[in-house]
Every structure is written in C-alpha cells, then in structure tokens.
Amino acid sequence: MATATTTAVHDQHEHPPAGIMRWLTTTNHKDLGILYMSFGAIMFFIGGAFIVAVRAELLLPGLQLLSPGMYNQLFTLHALIMVFGAIMPFATGLNNYLIPLMIGAPDMALPRVNNWGFWILPFAATLLLTPFLLQFSGVGSGATGAGWIMHNASLDLQSGIGIDFAIFTIHLLGLSSITGAINVVVTVLNMRAPGISLMKMPLFVWAWLITAFMLILAMPVFSAAATMLLTDRHFGTHFFDAANGGDPILLQHLIWFFGHPEVYIVLLPAWGLIPHILATFSRKPVYGYRAQVYALWTICFLSFIVWSHHMLTSGLPLAAEVYFMYSTMAVSIPTSVLVFCWLGAIWRGAMTFETPMLFALGFVAHFGMGALTGLILPAVAVNAQYHNSYVIVSHFHYTFFGGGIFGMMAAAYYWLPKFTGHMFDEKLGRLHFWLTTIFFNMTFIPQWFAGLDGMPRHVADYPLKLSAANLVSSAGAFLLGLAQLLLVYIVVKCVRGGPKATGQVWEGAQGLEFTLPSPPPYHTFETPPEVK
Amino acid sequence: MMNEPEVMNEHEKRERRTVQLVVALMLFVAFIYAVTFFKLPLWLPALQ
Amino acid sequence: MRKTGKQLTLLSGIVPFLFASGLAHAKSIWDFQEPVTPIAHDSMTVSVDFQRIIMVIYAVVFAIFIYSIFRHRKNSGVQPAAFTGPRTKWQWALAISPFLILIYIDYVLMGIPAFHSIVNMEDTRTAAEMVVKVTASQWKWQYEYPEEDIRFVSTIATTQEQIHNKKTKGEHYLQEVDNPLILPTNKKVRILLTSTDVIHSWWVPAFGVKRDAVPGYLREMWVNIDKPGTYRGQCAQLCGDGHSFMPIVVEAIAEPQFREWVAKKKAEGSLAETAAGKVWSRNELMVKGEEIYKRVCIACHQADGKGIPGAFPALAGSKIVNGPFLDNDDRLIKDGHLDRVMNGKPGSAMQAFKNILSDAEIAAVVTYERNSFGNRMDDMVQPSQVKALR
Numbered sequence: 001m002a003t004a005t006t007t008a009v010h011d012q013h014e015h016p017p018a019g020i021m022r023w024l025t026t027t028n029h030k031d032l033g034i035l036y037m038s039f040g041a042i043m044f045f046i047g048g049a050f051i052v053a054v055r056a057e058l059l060l061p062g063l064q065l066l067s068p069g070m071y072n073q074l075f076t077l078h079a080l081i082m083v084f085g086a087i088m089p090f091a092t093g094l095n096n097y098l099i100p101l102m103i104g105a106p107d108m109a110l111p112r113v114n115n116w117g118f119w120i121l122p123f124a125a126t127l128l129l130t131p132f133l134l135q136f137s138g139v140g141s142g143a144t145g146a147g148w149i150m151h152n153a154s155l156d157l158q159s160g161i162g163i164d165f166a167i168f169t170i171h172l173l174g175l176s177s178i179t180g181a182i183n184v185v186v187t188v189l190n191m192r193a194p195g196i197s198l199m200k201m202p203l204f205v206w207a208w209l210i211t212a213f214m215l216i217l218a219m220p221v222f223s224a225a226a227t228m229l230l231t232d233r234h235f236g237t238h239f240f241d242a243a244n245g246g247d248p249i250l251l252q253h254l255i256w257f258f259g260h261p262e263v264y265i266v267l268l269p270a271w272g273l274i275p276h277i278l279a280t281f282s283r284k285p286v287y288g289y290r291a292q293v294y295a296l297w298t299i300c301f302l303s304f305i306v307w308s309h310h311m312l313t314s315g316l317p318l319a320a321e322v323y324f325m326y327s328t329m330a331v332s333i334p335t336s337v338l339v340f341c342w343l344g345a346i347w348r349g350a351m352t353f354e355t356p357m358l359f360a361l362g363f364v365a366h367f368g369m370g371a372l373t374g375l376i377l378p379a380v381a382v383n384a385q386y387h388n389s390y391v392i393v394s395h396f397h398y399t400f401f402g403g404g405i406f407g408m409m410a411a412a413y414y415w416l417p418k419f420t421g422h423m424f425d426e427k428l429g430r431l432h433f434w435l436t437t438i439f440f441n442m443t444f445i446p447q448w449f450a451g452l453d454g455m456p457r458h459v460a461d462y463p464l465k466l467s468a469a470n471l472v473s474s475a476g477a478f479l480l481g482l483a484q485l486l487l488v489y490i491v492v493k494c495v496r497g498g499p500k501a502t503g504q505v506w507e508g509a510q511g512l513e514f515t516l517p518s519p520p521p522y523h524t525f526e527t528p529p530e531v532k
Numbered sequence: 533m534m535n536e537p538e539v540m541n542e543h544e545k546r547e548r549r550t551v552q553l554v555v556a557l558m559l560f561v562a563f564i565y566a567v568t569f570f571k572l573p574l575w576l577p578a579l580q
Numbered sequence: 581m582r583k584t585g586k587q588l589t590l591l592s593g594i595v596p597f598l599f600a601s602g603l604a605h606a607k608s609i610w611d612f613q614e615p616v617t618p619i620a621h622d623s624m625t626v627s628v629d630f631q632r633i634i635m636v637i638y639a640v641v642f643a644i645f646i647y648s649i650f651r652h653r654k655n656s657g658v659q660p661a662a663f664t665g666p667r668t669k670w671q672w673a674l675a676i677s678p679f680l681i682l683i684y685i686d687y688v689l690m691g692i693p694a695f696h697s698i699v700n701m702e703d704t705r706t707a708a709e710m711v712v713k714v715t716a717s718q719w720k721w722q723y724e725y726p727e728e729d730i731r732f733v734s735t736i737a738t739t740q741e742q743i744h745n746k747k748t749k750g751e752h753y754l755q756e757v758d759n760p761l762i763l764p765t766n767k768k769v770r771i772l773l774t775s776t777d778v779i780h781s782w783w784v785p786a787f788g789v790k791r792d793a794v795p796g797y798l799r800e801m802w803v804n805i806d807k808p809g810t811y812r813g814q815c816a817q818l819c820g821d822g823h824s825f826m827p828i829v830v831e832a833i834a835e836p837q838f839r840e841w842v843a844k845k846k847a848e849g850s851l852a853e854t855a856a857g858k859v860w861s862r863n864e865l866m867v868k869g870e871e872i873y874k875r876v877c878i879a880c881h882q883a884d885g886k887g888i889p890g891a892f893p894a895l896a897g898s899k900i901v902n903g904p905f906l907d908n909d910d911r912l913i914k915d916g917h918l919d920r921v922m923n924g925k926p927g928s929a930m931q932a933f934k935n936i937l938s939d940a941e942i943a944a945v946v947t948y949e950r951n952s953f954g955n956r957m958d959d960m961v962q963p964s965q966v967k968a969l970r
Binding site: 061289337349351463 | 612619891928
C-alpha cells in the first residue's frame with residue numbers, strides 16, 4: 001500500500017513544555033490521543049468496579065449489600081460510564097492518534113478544539129459522579145437510577161437531583177462528541193496527503209468518518225431530549241408529562257433515535273480496525289475493501305431507521321411493529337458482509353497468533369454471537385418474551401463487550417508498541433486474552449438462560465430457581481474484573497521499558513503509521529508524505 | 533515541488549475549506565437540535 | 581481398552597437420558613417457561629427453532645474459521661495468498677450465497693410466520709369474551725373486572741425479613757402476592773393496561789405476553805389460558821426502587837369455579853359497603869390500619885414510619901400527620917393528612933388511594949398513622965366520613 005518518504009522535523013522550540021502543563025495545554029494529536037485513551041481506561045475500571053458491586057448483590061438471592069435505590073444507581077452509572085466514559089473516549093483517542101498518521105496529516109484540522117473536547121470529559125465525569133458521592137454525606141438522593149437510556153420519562157420526572165446532574169453531563173458529553181466528530185470529518189475530508197483518495201483510505205479512517213457523521217446526526221437529538229426533560233422538570237413544559245397532556249413514549253422515541261445509532265457509534269471504530277489486524281497477522285491485503293466501505297455506510301443508514309425495535313412492547317400500532325421488524329432484519333445483511341470479509345481476510349493467509357490477533361479473532365467469535373442472537377430479537381411476538389429480560393443483557397454484552405471492548409483491546413495491543421516504542425510481554429498478553437475470554441463467557445452465557453427462564457432486567461433480587469445462573473454469572477464477573485488488572489500491569493510494564501519495537505512493529509503490518517519510527521516523533525508529516 | 537506562493541495559496545485554500553465545512557456542520561447540528569425540540573413532539577405522536 | 585470401556589459406559593448413560601428428556605417433553609434450558617396460551621406456544625416454537633438456526637449458522641461459520649486457523653499458519657510454511665476479493669464466477673457465487681440464505685431466513689422462513697404472529701398478538705378484540713383492566717402504580721397492581729364491578733389491589737406477599745435474609749425464603753420467594761389475579765381458563769380475556777405514575781410492564785412468561793402500562797394511555801393485549809394453574813411473573817420495566825418487588829400472580833381456574841369466585845367477591849364487596857356504614861371502635865381501626873399499612877405504605881414510608889431521607893418523607897413527627905385533616909365544615913383540608921391519602925400528591929410517588937382502598941381501609945390506615953411511630957393525635961377517622969368525602 002502506501003509508502004512514505006519523510007522523516008520528522010525536529011525543531012527545538014516546538015518541543016512541549018515539561019510536566020503537567022504539557023498535558024493541560026497540549027494541542028498535539030498524539031498527546032491528546034494518549035489523554036483520551038488513558039481517560040477511557042480509567043473510566044473502564046471505575047465502571048467495572050460499579051458492576052462488580054452489582055454482581056456481588058446478585059451473587060445470592062435476597063438483599064445483602066445494597067439498598068434497591070443504590071443498586072439502581074450503580075447499574076445506571078456502570079452503563080453511562082462504560083458507553084460514554086470508557087469505550088467512546090478510547091475510540092476517540094485512537095482516532096486522534098492514528099488518523100493523522102494514517103492519512104499523512106501533520107495534526108488534526110482543529111487542534112485547539114481537540115484540546116477543549118478532551119478537557120470537557122473529566123468535568124462531565126465529575127458532574128455525573130458528584131450526586132453519587134454527595135449522598136454519602138447526606139446531601140440529595142444520589143445519582144440517577146433510571147437506567148442509562150433514561151427512557152421511563154415519568155420516572156425521570158419524579159427522580160431526585162441525580163437526573164439533573166445526568167442531564168448536564170449529557171450536554172457536556174454531547175458538546176465533546178460533536179466537536180470531536182466535526183474535527184474528524186474536517187480532518188479526513190481536508191487534510192489527506194496528496195495521493196490518498198477517499199477509496200484509498202485505511203478502513204479505520206473510513207469507519208471513523210462514518211462514526212463522526214452518525215455522531216453529528218444523533219447527538220443533537222439526545223441533547224435536545226435531555227433539554228426537554230430538563231424544561232419539563234424545572235420550567236413548566238409538558239413534553240413527557242402524561243398528567244398534563246404530554247407523551248411519555250415521546251422520550252423513548254427521541255432517546256432510541258439516538259440510542260440505536262449509538263450502538264453502532266460504539267462498534268464502528270472496532271469494525272474499522274479489525275480488518276487491519278486480521279490482515280497484518282495473516283500477511284495478506286485487506287479482503288473486500290469496497291464491500292466493507294459500502295457495508296459500513298449501509299449500516300450507518302439503517303441505524304437511523306430501526307430505533308423503535310427497542311420499544312416493541314410499548315404498544316406501537318401494528319403497522320409500525322411490522323415496519324420496525326422488517327427494517328431491523330435488514331441490518332443483518334451488511335453486518336454479515338463484514339463477517340464474510342473478516343473470514344476472507346484470514347483465508348489462505350500465513351497466520352501467527354500474537355495477542356492483538358487473538359483479541360481480533362475473539363472479537364469475531366463473540367461479536368458473531370452477539371449479532372446472531374440479535375437476529376431473533378426483531379420478531380415482535382417473540383420479542384415480548386426477550387424484551388427487558390436478561391436475554392437482552394446477555395445479547396448486548398456480546399456486542400458491547402465481545403465486540404466493542406475486545407476490539408479496543410485488540411487495538412490497544414496492536415498499536416501499544418507503536419505508541420510506547422517497547423514490545424509488551426507477549427506471554428502475559430496471551431494469558432490476559434484467555435482469561436478474559438473464559439470469564440466473559442462464564443459471565444454472560446448463564447444470563448441468556450436466566451432470561452429465557454423469565455428473569456427481568458434491572459432487578460436487585462430474583463426468585464430462588466435463578467440462583468445457580470446468577471451465582472455462576474457473578475463469579476465470572478468477579479474473575480473477569482480481576483483479569484483486567486493484568487492489563488494494567490502489562491501496559492505499565494510496557495510503558496516503562498521492554499524490547500525495542502521496530503518501526504513496522506509487526507512483520508506483516510502495512511500503512512503509513514508503520515513507516516514512522518516507534519514511538520513516532522512529536523511532530524510528524526509536517527510536509528505531506530508522497531504516497532504511491 | 534511547488535514554489536512558495538503556490539504553497540501559500542494551497543494552504544489558504546485548505547484553511548478556507550476547513551472553515552466552510554465547520555460552519556456547515558455546526559449549522560446542521562443546530563438544525564437537528566431545533567427540529568427535535570420544536571417539531572418532533574408534534575410529528576412523533578402519529579406513531580402512537 | 582479400559583478407556584473405551586469407560587467412554588461406552590458414559591455414552592450408554594447419556595443416550596437414554598437424551599431420549600427420556602425428549603419423550604417426556606421436559607423443559608430444557610433453551611425453552612421459555614411452560615407455555616399455556618396460543619401466543620406463548622407460538623413464541624416458544626419460534627424461539628427454540630431460531631436458537632437452533634443461529635447455532636447452525638454459528639457452527640458452520642466458525643468451522644470455516646477454525647479450519648483456516650489450523651491450516652493457514654505461518655509455522656506450517658504456508659505462502660500467503662494475495663487476493664482481495666472474489667475473482668472467478670464460482671467465487672462470486674460462493675460469496676453471494678450466504679447473503680441469499682440470510683435473506684431467505686430473515687424474510688421468508690422467519691419473516692412470514694412472524695408477520696402472522698404479530699397480527700394474531702395484536703388482535704385483542706375479535707371474539708374476546710371478557711375484559712380485565714390492570715392499573716399499575718409504584719409498586720402494586722390493581723385488577724378490575726368492569727363487567728362484575730370487582731376491584732382489588734395485588735401486592736407482594738414476601739416479607740421484608742425474607743428479603744433481608746432474616747427469615748427463610750419460601751418456594752415462591754418474590755413471586756407471591758396477597759391477592760392474585762383470578763382468570764377463567766379457555767376464555768379469550770382482553771387485558772387493558774394503564775398506569776397512575778410511571779411506566780410499568782406486565783409480564784407473565786407462561787402467557788407469552790409483555791406490554792407496557794403507560795400513564796395517560798390505554799394499552800391492550802389478550803390471553804387464552806389452556807391449563808388451570810398458578811402462573812407467576814413480575815414488572816419488567818424499571819420503575820423505581822421497588823421494581824424488583826412488584827410480582828404478578830395469576831390463578832387460572834375453570835369457568836364454574838371462576839363464577840363461584842366472582843359471586844364470593846361480590847358478596848365481600850357488599851360487606852365492605854356495610855362496614856362503611858357501621859361505627860368502628862378505635863381499637864378495630866388500629867388493628868385494621870396496621871394490616872393495611874404493612875401491605876400498602878411500608879415500601880416507601882418504612883416499618884418505623886421514618887421513610888427514606890431524600891426519597892420518601894417520614895410520617896413519624898410529620899407536620900401533615902400531626903395536623904388537622906377536616907375543617908370546621910367537615911370538608912377536607914387541602915394537603916391535610918386525609919387529603920394526601922385520598923387524593924395523593926401530584927407529581928410524586930404518593931398516589932390517590934381513594935381509587936385503590938375502601939372507605940374502611942382508608943379510615944383505618946389514617947387512624948393508625950396518626951397514633952403510631954410516636955405520633956399521638958388521639959383522634960380517629962370513621963369510614964362513614966371517608967365515604968362522605970369521596
């Protein structure tokens with residue numbers, strides 16, 4: 001593919017200031033990428049700690065540790081933090097670091113906006129967690145416990161201050177995501193090195209361009225819905241208040257119009273980077289490049305016209321139910337194009353199985369299960385049995401964790417030597433993969449069967465016949481959490497030192513970022529590389 | 533290799549395109565926000 | 581030899597078990613709870629079939645992956661191919677066929693029966709023989725038989741001690757109620773749903789139906805139970821702190837027994853009428869009031885009447901409870917104790933209990949609250965007063 005003929009320009013006075021000021025004031029895409037990814041990783045562990053507490057409560061029937069109100073707060077915060085605090089910032093960090101390198105640009109198009117977009121995030125997270133912490137000193141009734149998608153409008157209307165904090169958090173996150181997305185669109189459309197036409201861009205860049213468009217269309221709807229909830233609560237409007245002629249289902253429509261694309265916003269970056277990794281370790285070019293680009297666009301389009309399949313039990317009219325069933329089934333077709341291309345990517349390759357490859361294959365295996373279980377869900381009559389049960393919890397963790405997190409882990413291991421200049425401990429990496437895989441399945445397979453047997457979501461306690469499934473699932477969750485500590489150790493060890501990584505890092509790695517030394521110099525591609 | 537004025541020109545053109553694109557995207561965001569706030573509450577109940 | 585012998589023993593142990601489970605139609609882990617309505621039978625068949633289909637798809641796709649992973653390894657000396665897409669006609673056919681199969685599964689194999697299932701599920705009116713209205717509130721269900729003029733509230737019967745592991749849990753822990761919904765078998769029952777506060781969702785897995793109860797709207801669904809028995813479910817929409825403790829129990833009985841139950845329930849109703857007429861002693865009111873409090877109010881205001889700070893106000897020492905409730909003309913004082921109980925507080929979890937409790941029950945619980953948790957008002961409310969204020 002692309003080869004570059006450039007070296008970094010070393011300019012003494014362009015070196016970053018030392019210490020904390022470097023990170024506060026930086027507009028460098030690599031520094032901001034590192035900040036985004038570190039933030040995502042920290043939030044991953046906070047969100048994980050919350051869910052460990054939830055699973056501890058569910059270990060045995062009866063209430064042992066948490067009050068039901070505290071329980072509701074914990075799973076709500078877990079979801080909000082994992083989706084908006086962990087996966088999305090981590091994926092944004094990857095795009096910050098990699099897109100300029102992949103398209104031969106010196107930096108993102110709007111570097112200061114980039115800095116601003118990142119530094120909103122810690123404040124947003126603090127705002128979200130403030131009411132949770134305040135309740136321990138007796139102020140307020142805690143964080144929101146209305147579920148991450150807050151779609152029980154009338155429950156949101158009567159909740160405490162937690163929901164107001166969540167509303168402002170959503171506005172801040174929306175600001176951060178939208179500015180970030182605009183930055184990506186402008187960078188990709190405007191800053192490509194000469195010779196990199198759109199259809200020559202790496203798939204990761206394509207996936208992020210499409211993700212950015214989805215964010216720009218979906219995020220304002222979410223923000224507007226949050227604003228409407230705020231005015232309903234404090235300024236006398238009645239958008240959602242049934243007692244005054246409002247419509248509680250309206251909030252579900254608005255939230256899911258955002259919420260369904262959001263699922264793909266989380267997944268698309270992973271779909272974009274998996275082909276890179278599969279191709280590298282199969283020592284083959286990417287399979288079905290055009291098919292994948294078209295499939296990603298198709299998924300982007302479909303994601304905006306299927307939202308009500310999240311509300312099939314809310315009592316939609318017959319015609320709407322039929323429409324949303326058939327449109328949702330259509331999503332399976334572009335998705336299977338992607339799976340087919342991943343298979344094509346490894347077929348007749350010369351594979352080796354380093355940690356990133358293991359996580360990429362784990363991604364395919366788990367995401368495949370998430371996608372296939374999704375195939376059953378749109379059938380409206382059967383959906384009545386699955387909806388709001390643990391079947392759904394199991395299904396979407398196979399897509400979010402099995403897809404999203406496995407994808408992010410694969411990316412982290414794949415580019416870690418590029419970021420740090422050191423190879424990580426391969427043995428420990430593989431151990432981390434196998435532990436994660438085993439305990440992930442141990443956590444979420446029992447949930448599928450608990451759901452089939454009638455266990456609803458969001459419950460702090462359950463009937464005795466569901467004890468076995470919950471016991472296994474909780475044990476799996478604790479071990480899964482412990483296994484992630486290994487990741488911290490591997491990353492810290494890799495940052496501190498290790499065998500030197502070459503510029504190409506992996507034997508089969510292709511792409512502009514691998515033409516640079518590892519780690520790449522602070523400023524890269526100040527003159528555009530020449531791409532053949 | 534391009535000579536100096538042409539490089540400047542190229543740079544300015546890119547900067548202008550960037551500004552135009554950013555403004556267009558921001559207007560689009562504002563438009564979606566406004567439609568959601570003012571119009572969707574009237575349109576969506578048709579789905580009930 | 582010994583190893584084979586061991587395996588054979590194991591196999592001979594497993595095979596009859598497989599057959600036995602097949603013959604006895606024992607519930608497998610792939611099944612829903614035993615279905616007893618047409619919709620539930622239909623859903624379970626579709627669900628089980630579909631789990632089989634996706635297992636086959638998964639197995640086929642991953643067999644190819646595994647084959648590739650074992651065959652196409654660098655250390656077995658394979659030279660990597662360089663293709664980036666299908667090239668020959670045969671390869672194109674191979675690439676297109678999975679999608680044709682998928683479209684067939686989506687829109688024919690699954691899509692056509694699914695369409696008929698939806699139409700069937702949504703047809704609540706044709707040949708409906710009976711109507712039941714379900715009104716959800718935090719965290720109880722009110723059941724109403726409009727044609728019979730019967731109305732009662734159903735709340736969880738599992739005690740706080742059992743939930744907090746201080747007493748042993750019964751067989752139907754969390755799925756037991758004080759007043760189950762009674763339905764006749766072999767009759768198409770149309771169920772209307774609404775809510776007084778937040779969105780709830782009525783779900784009994786054995787019936788294969790789940791529908792949201794939305795405040796301000798009337799939703800509907802139907803059941804036709806083909807087997808007498810007790811069926812258990814619970815609220816499936818996150819509805820606040822008591823979401824886990826909002827069970828549904830339905831007892832399905834044959835038509836003649838159902839008629840008997842209706843007659844008995846109607847007699848109880850007229851008994852309540854007379855109860856409202858008689859003058860109650862303070863003691864009678866206190867005993868009855870405690871019973872009602874433990875059933876209806878305890879979830880929010882707690883056993884000690886102290887509520888949950890920040891979420892539910894305390895009754896102990898409350899200004900409202902320790903204040904007057906009637907003015908000089910025997911009218912309700914706005915936001916007084918009795919007004920709050922009868923008419924609720926709009927925009928909060930405190931609902932209008934005059935729709936849910938009888939005159940005697942309201943009188944008793946208000947009397948109880950005014951003279952418990954350290955409140956000493958030394959007064960009482962008579963059912964006849966409540967009746968007059970409705």
